[in-house]
Amino acid sequence: MSLDDLETELRPIFLAALAGDAAAYKVFLDAISARLRGYLRRLLARTGRSEPSEVEDVLQETLLALHLSRHTYEPSSPVTAWAHAIARYKLVDHLRRTGRHAGNLPLDDEVYQLAAPESGAADARLDLERAMQALPERTRRLVEQVKLQGASIAEAAGVEGMTETAAKVAIHRGLQAMAKFLSRRGRLP
Amino acid sequence: MKTDELISLMATSHQPVDTGRLRRATWLAAALALALTMAVVIGTIGVRPDLAGALTTMPVLAKIAFGAGVAITALVLFQQSLRPGLQPRRLLPLAAIPIILIAAFALVTLAQVPAEQWSSLTFGRYWRNCLVNVPLYALLPLLVLLLLARRGAPVDGRLTAASAGLASGGLAAIAYALHCPDDTIPFLATWYTLAVALVAGVSTLALPRFLRW
Numbered sequence: 001m002s003l004d005d006l007e008t009e010l011r012p013i014f015l016a017a018l019a020g021d022a023a024a025y026k027v028f029l030d031a032i033s034a035r036l037r038g039y040l041r042r043l044l045a046r047t048g049r050s051e052p053s054e055v056e057d058v059l060q061e062t063l064l065a066l067h068l069s070r071h072t073y074e075p076s077s078p079v080t081a082w083a084h085a086i087a088r089y090k091l092v093d094h095l096r097r098t099g100r101h102a103g104n105l106p107l108d109d110e111v112y113q114l115a116a117p118e119s120g121a122a123d124a125r126l127d128l129e130r131a132m133q134a135l136p137e138r139t140r141r142l143v144e145q146v147k148l149q150g151a152s153i154a155e156a157a158g159v160e161g162m163t164e165t166a167a168k169v170a171i172h173r174g175l176q177a178m179a180k181f182l183s184r185r186g187r188l189p
Numbered sequence: 190m191k192t193d194e195l196i197s198l199m200a201t202s203h204q205p206v207d208t209g210r211l212r213r214a215t216w217l218a219a220a221l222a223l224a225l226t227m228a229v230v231i232g233t234i235g236v237r238p239d240l241a242g243a244l245t246t247m248p249v250l251a252k253i254a255f256g257a258g259v260a261i262t263a264l265v266l267f268q269q270s271l272r273p274g275l276q277p278r279r280l281l282p283l284a285a286i287p288i289i290l291i292a293a294f295a296l297v298t299l300a301q302v303p304a305e306q307w308s309s310l311t312f313g314r315y316w317r318n319c320l321v322n323v324p325l326y327a328l329l330p331l332l333v334l335l336l337l338a339r340r341g342a343p344v345d346g347r348l349t350a351a352s353a354g355l356a357s358g359g360l361a362a363i364a365y366a367l368h369c370p371d372d373t374i375p376f377l378a379t380w381y382t383l384a385v386a387l388v389a390g391v392s393t394l395a396l397p398r399f400l401r402w
Contacts, residue, residue: 020205069342085273171202
C-alpha cells in the first residue's frame with residue numbers, strides 16, 4: 001500500500017478517533033504501528049542496527065509519544081506525516097541516548113515513501129516493563145488488569161473501586177509516567 | 190509488554206481529543222505574557238511621563254506595530270512548530286517582513302534629512318537601555334512560551350526556540366514602548382531589531398535542551 005493510499009484510508013479513521021471513537025483509534029494504532037515498524041526497522045538498519053527487539057522498543061516509545069501527543073495533530077494536515085515525524089524524532093532521541101551518532105540519518109524521502117508495513121511484532125526488551133514497575137501500585141494493577149487480562153476499563157475500575165473516568169485518567173497518567181521514564185532512561189541527570 | 194498490549198491499553202483509555210487547544214493556548218499565553226510584561230515595565234522603570242499624549246503618535250505606534258508584527262508572525266511559527274509533520278521552516282522568511290518594513294521606513298526617513306543628523310537620529314539618547322531592557326523583559330514571555338512548548342511536541346527544537354525568542358522579543362518591545370523616550374524610526378529600526386535578534390539568538394542556543402520530550 002502506498003503512503004498516499006494509507007493516508008486516504010487512515011485520515012478519516014483518525015479523525016473519528018479524535019472525536020472519541022475508541023474502536024477507530026484501535027484500528028488506526030494497529031495500521032500505523034505496522035507501517036512505523038517497517039519505517040523504523042529500515043532507518044535503524046541504516047545506522048547498522050538490526051535487532052528486532054530494538055525496533056520494537058523504539059516503536060513502543062513512538063506509540064506512547066503519538067498517544068500522548070494526539071492533541072498536536074493539525075486536522076488539516078496528513079496524519080501519516082505527523083506519525084512519521086514523531087517516529088523519526090523518537091528514533092533520533094533513542095540513538096542519541098544510546099550513544100550513537102544520529103547525524104547521518106537519511107533525510108531522503110525514499111525510506112519514508114517505501115517502507116512497507118510489517119505486522120510481525122518482535123518481543124521488545126524489558127524497557128516498558130521496567131517503566132511499569134515505576135508506576136504507583138494502584139495504577140500498575142489497573143494497567144495489568146486491562147493489559148494482561150483484557151478486562152474492560154469498567155471491570156478494572158470496579159475491582160479497584162474507582163469510577164470509569166477516574167480509571168481512564170489514572171491509566172492516562174500511568175502512560176505519561178512511563179513515557180517520561182523511557183525518555184529519561186540512560187540520560188545524564 | 191507486547192506492542193499489541195500497549196495498543197489496547199491506549200485504545201481502552203482513549204478519550205476525545207481537542208486539537209485546537211494548543212492554538213488557543215498559544216494566543217492566550219502570549220496575551221497574558223504581554224499584560225504581565227507591561228505590568229512589570231510599569232512597576233520597575235515606569236512609563237514615559239508623556240505617555241498619554243505620545244501613545245497615538247506615529248513613532249510609538251510604529252514601535253507597537255513592529256513588536257506586534259514580529260510577535261504575531263513568530264507565534265504562528267511557534268504554534269506550528271509544536272505540531273509534528275508540518276514543516277513550518279518554510280514560513281521562516283515571514284518573520285523577516287516586519288524587520289524589512291521598518292528598515293525601509295528608517296532608510297526613507299534618513300534620506301530626507303542631512304547626513305549630519307543621521308547619527309543622532311539613529312543613536313537617540315538611550316540606545317543602551319533599549320538593548321539591555323528589551324532582552325531582560327523578554328525573559329518573562331520566553332519562560333511562558335517555554336512552559337507552553339513542553340505541552341506540545343516540538344520535533345525541531347531549534348525552530349521552536351528561535352520562534353519563541355522572536356515572539357518574546359516582539360512582546361517585550363511592545364511593553365518597552367511604554368517607557369522608551371526615543372521617538373525616531375531609525376532608532377527603532379536599529380536598536381529594537383538588534384534587541385529582538387539578541388533574544389532570538391540566545392533562545393536558539395539555550396532553549397532546545399529544555400524542549401526534549
